Amino acid sequence: MQAYEFINSLIPPLKLSDRGGKALAWMEEIRIDALPVTDQGRFLGFIRDEMIFELNQPEQLIGAIGLKGGACWVYSDKHIYDVLRVASENQSNLVAVIDRENAYLGVITMEDAISAFADSLSIKSQGSVLILSLNMTDYHLSEISRLVESENTKILSSFITNDPLDDSKIKLTLKLDKPELRHVKATLERFGYRIIDHYQEETGVGSEEDRIGNLLRFLDI
CATH class of the missing domain: 3.30.70.260 (ACT domain)
Known part of the structure; x- marks a missing residue:
């Protein structure tokens, strides 16, 4: 029941050099309202569709848009309980997973976390x-x-x-x-x-x- 077991491989991270329009296209394709942003393998936070819509500048670089949820992460060896706790504290539907060297590994969706939690109970x-x-x-x-x-x-x-x-x-x-x-x-x-x-x-x-x-x-x- 460790966090790394529930990483959703279908959700890709964005780079600071990506543009808002690309982020929106990916979100629409995956049917999600936020995506993780990384830089040189380090998790920086999440960008949400509403943030891009408010700017109304699809060509704006992700790096120029303020991110949210920089603290919304868990170590890969943490229990699924910790994933739910962090998600609740940050009011986020996504939680990033990093290793003990702080390298980004992926994200867990709350749908997957709740499913795992239900199984564990x-x-x-x-x-x-x-x-x-x-x-x-x-x-x-x-x-x-x-x-x-x-x-x-x-x-x-x-x-x-x-x-x-x-x-x-x-x-x-x-x-x-x-x-x-x-x-x-x-x-x-x-x-x-x-x-x-x-x-x-x-x-x-x-x-x-x-x-x-x-x-x-x-x-x-």
Whole structure:
């Protein structure tokens, strides 16, 4: 799940000596709204179609146009989680990938990153999603796993976020391998865990739209 595994080889970098018209032509061909810009193998940032349209000078050199997202990059050996974090921090649909010598290797699209993220969280697997609210000091995944497994159910993956309703708590999202949640919920609640939401998936779900929906529910977006 390292960044270099998800580089999109179909997205070429622009040079400072390229012109805005060329950038727009490439964007239209690839159906993307931004492209990376490099100089002597070093990543400089991204140029977006709106920046070129605003100038209304297609012959303008890329080097004369201010770039954005110069900090929107990750090292090639970083996890896909880091790619998503950097994309979110920079509000970008593209993240550049460089090696430890700072040489540009390529870019990752958010579509590819989210797909990889969904795979890593077992989103494609049938089952259910359970969301708990608890204090960080009470978070012991081994104990929660023991209780879940006592009901013949397994935790496929887990995800922690801050609880927006209470700064002192976290939300623990669990992907389980069984669609039936009644017994698991009862066991967790009996041991003092507070369940704030759940999603039970229908069998036979397999479309890309359903897969994305599962991911968004898992992330509580």
